[in-house]
Amino acid sequence: MDRKQMEDRWPVLGRHERAAEWLLVWVDLGRAPRTIDAYARGLAEYLQMCEQDGVDPVTATRAHIAAYVRELTSRPSRHGANVVSLDSAAGLANATLQQRLVPVRLFYDFLMEEGLRASNPVGRGRYTPGRRFGGQQRALVPRLSKLPWIPTEQQWLDVLAVAAREPVRNRVMLALAYDAGLRREELCSLRTDDLDPAHRTLRVRAETTKNRRERVVPYSAATSVVLSGYLAHRATISRARGPLFLSESRRNHAQPLTLWTWSKVVRRIAIAAGVQRFSTHTMRHLCLTDLGRV
Incomplete structure (x- = not known):
């Protein structure tokens, strides 16, 4: 995938020079096409929200990331009336939320490496002192580990x-x-x-x-x-x-x-x-x- 193909598919990436540059780095590193597609789709969604709110993604704060997470968790569920659990009425699934945040976090890692930011507003979690075994990790969005489904x-x-x-x-x-x-x-x-x-x-x-x-x-x-x-x-x-x-x-x-x-x-x-x-x-x-x- 070259830059023109990327911008034709996700026009918002063409409007943000650093975002396009970051994605092309992954292309040059030989990441799988499906990985590139997932990164581009997730980052494009975040950039669109930044444009709607008038936020420069390069200087966005943790508050802006929190607003993005709130938007993801409050979307109408595609399940509609077929709600069978408390967490299925609205918002993306926990695993999908994690997938959406990965490209955003990696993008800010890139900006830090380029000297454009001092910190990553997404982060990778931190440890709370006083817990057993060195503390409990707290990420921006808690990761839920559910048992996989298997047939009877x-x-x-x-x-x-x-x-x-x-x-x-x-x-x-x-x-x-x-x-x-x-x-x-x-x-x-x-x-x-x-x-x-x-x-x-x-x-x-x-x-x-x-x-x-x-x-x-x-x-x-x-x-x-x-x-x-x-x-x-x-x-x-x-x-x-x-x-x-x-x-x-x-x-x-x-x-x-x-x-x-x-x-x-x-x-x-x-x-x-x-x-x-x-x-x-x-x-x-x-x-x-x-x-x-x-």
Whole structure:
């Protein structure tokens, strides 16, 4: 992404020289496109509020940041009348609030490094003396840690019943995602040379992981059988080494399967099984939960 593309998509960034400069630094550092998109979207939202209030973002104070947080927490909820808990009637979810504040905090870190500010109005929290284990950290917005959702045993069986009717590629992807606790990008980025069928392991390359750490993970004997069937089927699509999972559509035949296509597959399975909350990340949560029960 160059500056013109960025300003065409988020015009407000073009009106703030330092904001555009900060974002291009991340582009030059090779951050993932989705990371750049999230940073740009979050900072653009903050800059728009600054313009509405007549505030120069370079000299904004903690009071201005507090006003921004108040605005985020008081927005009408998209859930409308379907309010099921006290914190769902209005405002963004806690995790979304954290995501909105990250680019703003990083932007002010950049301004400090450039000598344009003495402090960061967002900050990273502080420790309150007098608490056990060195004190309790207080951030600008408290971070809530909620347990991940996992399906009940019956819901999982319903998903598996629907998945059993899926093409072999989709079945082996579900199986590997569960066995190895793979994230969506890790799964879709697997290559043929990442597999070690003799030891029933696969390599998750560092560049596809969230923490940029490579790992080798096992998969089950049952998954090995399905995988062998898929490899035979894949050979009818392409014999070339490279991405493990290939598209079979007429438009993108033999091209690497995209993240969005996989998300649509899982969404279709979830709807057919009547388990609306089931997603591509559910297999990872379920895998780790089941491992914890052993």
